[in-house]
Amino acid sequence: MSRYSRHIVLSEIGQVGQNKLAKAKVLVVGAGGLGCPVLQYLAAAGVGTIGIIDFDTVDISNLQRQVLYGTTSLGVNKAMAAKQRLQDLNDEITINAYPQKLTYKNALNLFSTYDIIIDGTDNFETRYLVNDACVILNKPLVFGGIYKFEGQVSVFNYKNGPSYRCLFPKAPKKGAYPNCSEIGVLGVLPGIIGSIQANEVLKIILNIGNVLSGILLCYNALTSKTVTLKINRNEANIESVLNNVADFENESSKSNFGVEPVEISIKDLIDDENIQYIDVRELNEKPRVKRLEVTNIPLSDIKNNLDKIEDSKIKALFCQSGIRSKIAFKLLLDYNITNCFSITEGAVEINNYIQKTSLNER
Amino acid sequence: MRITVRYFGQIAEITNKEKEVLEFSGHTISELMESLYSKYTLLKTKDFQVAQNQELVALKTELTGQEIALLPPFAGG
Numbered sequence: 001m002s003r004y005s006r007h008i009v010l011s012e013i014g015q016v017g018q019n020k021l022a023k024a025k026v027l028v029v030g031a032g033g034l035g036c037p038v039l040q041y042l043a044a045a046g047v048g049t050i051g052i053i054d055f056d057t058v059d060i061s062n063l064q065r066q067v068l069y070g071t072t073s074l075g076v077n078k079a080m081a082a083k084q085r086l087q088d089l090n091d092e093i094t095i096n097a098y099p100q101k102l103t104y105k106n107a108l109n110l111f112s113t114y115d116i117i118i119d120g121t122d123n124f125e126t127r128y129l130v131n132d133a134c135v136i137l138n139k140p141l142v143f144g145g146i147y148k149f150e151g152q153v154s155v156f157n158y159k160n161g162p163s164y165r166c167l168f169p170k171a172p173k174k175g176a177y178p179n180c181s182e183i184g185v186l187g188v189l190p191g192i193i194g195s196i197q198a199n200e201v202l203k204i205i206l207n208i209g210n211v212l213s214g215i216l217l218c219y220n221a222l223t224s225k226t227v228t229l230k231i232n233r234n235e236a237n238i239e240s241v242l243n244n245v246a247d248f249e250n251e252s253s254k255s256n257f258g259v260e261p262v263e264i265s266i267k268d269l270i271d272d273e274n275i276q277y278i279d280v281r282e283l284n285e286k287p288r289v290k291r292l293e294v295t296n297i298p299l300s301d302i303k304n305n306l307d308k309i310e311d312s313k314i315k316a317l318f319c320q321s322g323i324r325s326k327i328a329f330k331l332l333l334d335y336n337i338t339n340c341f342s343i344t345e346g347a348v349e350i351n352n353y354i355q356k357t358s359l360n361e362r
Numbered sequence: 363m364r365i366t367v368r369y370f371g372q373i374a375e376i377t378n379k380e381k382e383v384l385e386f387s388g389h390t391i392s393e394l395m396e397s398l399y400s401k402y403t404l405l406k407t408k409d410f411q412v413a414q415n416q417e418l419v420a421l422k423t424e425l426t427g428q429e430i431a432l433l434p435p436f437a438g439g
Contacts, residue, residue: 034439122439145436147371152436167418168435172409185438216418218370218433223380227368229431230417 003092004046017206018046022093024205027051027114029102029130031078033190034144034197035120036068041198043086043093047205050086051114053098054078055262065187075344080268099262099314100339102126105249107133116201119143120194124171131156131164135241136248140204144197149186149221151193154212154231155200161213162233169237189221261329264341266350269316276313280328281320281347289318289347291354299324302331309337318343318350363387365394368431376404392421394430410434 007013007021024047028035031054042050058066058073058081066078073081079097086095098110111117111133119141121127127145134141134157141156143164156163196217203209218227269275277292280299288294297305299319309315315332317325317340325342332340343350368381388394391412399405411418415427 030439032439120439122437124435124437127437144439146438147434147436150371150436168409168411170409172435183438190439216433220380227431228416229413229433232418 003090007045012208013206017208020205020207021046021202022048024116025049025051025114026116026118026201026205027053027111028118028120029053029126030120030122031066031068031082032056032062032120032122033065033146033185034194035078035118036066036082037191037194038118038120038142038144038198038201039082039086040068040089041195042201043090043095045198045202046090046093047201049094049096049114051096051098051110052079052082053100053102053110054082055099055101057263065185065190067191075263075265076268077262077264077341080264099264099341101262102129103338104129105336106338108137108249111137111139114139116204117141118197118201119145120197127164128171132241132244132248135163135165135238136245142197142200142204144190144193146185146189146193148184149189151189151196151219151221153193153196153200153217153219154215155204156213158204158211158213160233162231163238163241165237165241166234167216167231169234186221192219192221261326262341263322263326263344264316265344266318266353269341269343274313275316276310278309278315278317278328279319279347280317280324285320285347287347287351289350289354291358292350297328299328299331302328302335306335306337311337313339315340316343317341319346320348321346363425364428365425366429367394367398368429370432371434371436372408373405373410373432373434376408377402386425388425390421390425391419391423391430394425395421398432405432408434 004018007018008015026047028039031052056078058069058076058078068082068085077099079099083095083097117134117139119130140158143154143156145152200212203211214231216229216231277294279294279296282298295308297308317328319325322344329340329342363386365384365386369377374380411433413431415429
């Protein structure tokens with residue numbers, strides 16, 4: 001029997017439907033409580049290309065509900081850790097990990113290469129950014145939101161249906177509604193809501209059943225009750241987004257505010273060809289890193305070396321101990337250079353690791 | 363008019379109940395909201411949308427329904 005035989009025997013799916021899944025490209029924004037079950041089921045179902053964007057790292061308090069990760073993922077970037085787990089789950093699909101923050105600057109470019117966007121974000125700022133980018137690009141958005149024991153699911157921008165702004169026109173006052181990191185959430189709740197989101201994604205790709213467009217599904221885990229509410233498309237709210245397309249990418253400064261550097265271990269990076277290694281130490285500091293192509297940009301002189309940075313690559317910053325590389329991360333962000341990480345290890349440990357792995361290869 | 367009002371998420375925490383049945387003589391959704399604001403003063407600190415008979419409606423909408431729901435956005439993921 002083949003990997004997808006339980007799908008293929010369903011007359012609603014068949015080999016034709018399975019081929020549609022293989023051709024589909026979906027992007028999951030946020031690999032947290034909602035993102036984990038969505039990713040797991042879409043990867044298992046054989047969705048051919050799955051993108052994962054998340055700048056955060058796995059914390060022990062995530063493991064109560066973020067079921068893709070284990071104790072060995074602690075401290076690892078979520079997009080990278082999720083990719084590793086999912087590639088083991090299904091090695092026949094392509095998984096693109098974007099270990100970076102979604103910003104107004106990078107959203108349109110990133111979204112444009114995918115068919116369906118899935119909202120697994122945990123804050124309103126990113127949620128409205130995701131919605132507005134989907135409105136501008138006219139991409140279906142499979143939305144999920146949770147609070148303690150309750151969840152909401154809907155599909156927006158689908159076949160001229162309403163958007164998130166037709167439901168909630170403006171982001172609430174800052175701090176009016178806390179996110180999961182500040183309050184509790186029942187561990188299984190994102191599992192239920194994320195699975196409903198994954199189901200909507202599959203229905204959209206396969207063109208079967210009724211998609212939750214124009215309907216908000218509200219689920220209460222304590223009462224096991226489901227309420228559905230009708231949402232109408234509000235042209236004025238959609239136009240307010242479309243009228244601001246020209247300014248959209250200039251809003252990047254808003255979302256960079258208070259960004260924490262993305263940290264990653266050398267062990268998660270070493271094999272990737274698409275990485276530019278940048279040493280931010282002064283030129284006379286030893287040891288230099290060997291057997292790795294390194295660009296030297298001292299922290300003291302970043303401003304005059306911006307032309308050495310390769311835009312198309314992921315920038316991996318390192319120093320002697322992992323502290324200055326975090327400062328460099330923030331400085332580069334001020335120059336609108338994104339797609340960077342700070343390597344947790346210092347130069348000595350990086351050298352040791354490279355030596356160890358190259359010995360193993362022989 | 364007899365109206366069942368349902369509360370979700372943080373709204374239910376303010377009202378301390380998930381639903382209640384009210385006798386109300388006003389004519390619009392916003393009049394009902396004013397009455398709820400005076401009953402639950404903390405409601406004013408929250409943004410939410412209102413559904414009438416399972417359909418999201420504007421505040422100026424005429425009150426015709428037997429069932430009203432107060433729906434806050436959920437940040438969590």
